[in-house]
Amino acid sequence: MIVLVIKYLIPKGFRGLTVYPFIFLLNKKDKINPELLNHERIHIRQQLEMLVLPFFVWYGIEFIIGLIRFRNRREAYYNISFEKEAYQNEKDLNYLKQRSFWNFLKY
Template identity: 55%
Template sequence: MKIIATKYLIPKGFTGIALYPFIIVNDSSLRGNTRFINHEKIHLRQQAEMLILPFYLWYGIEFIVKMLYYGNRYKAYRNVCFEKEAYENEDDIAYLERRRPWNFIKYILKE
């Protein structure tokens, strides 16, 4: 995992993004934010176990479905199963050590 700090690769409104095998942040000070980096590391694990491309396809399709359901971009984003897993566990630094493969599946219908 390598952390890259640049403002040019981050979508507007985002502070960072995980694009396997990198974490890209819009401010170098985020490199020291343990919670934020752990959140993005969870996404890297999700991407790796799905062989990368299927992760992005699933994410995009689920986001569109949730957008249609909620009619709100932020709510759709927060309810994508990958985001739910990452947000719920970002404070637990040891989470990835005990996380089971494909654990994000349990978050698909979880409210």
């Protein structure tokens, strides 16, 4: 995992973006934010499990389905299974130690 602060890559309204093996952050202070880093590490694990490229295809399909269903970009984003898993478990800093393989399917 390589953490970089590059504010120009982060979409408006977000603080981080993960593309294995990189975590891109909006602000330098977020490099010490344990919950945000844990959220992004969960995405690293998800991407590894799906061999990276299929992760982004699946992510995109879920987002498009959410757009059709909710007609709202923000709501579509929050209803992506990968995001649900990451947001629900970002505060549990030990989550990745006990996480099951493909656990995002529960969401």
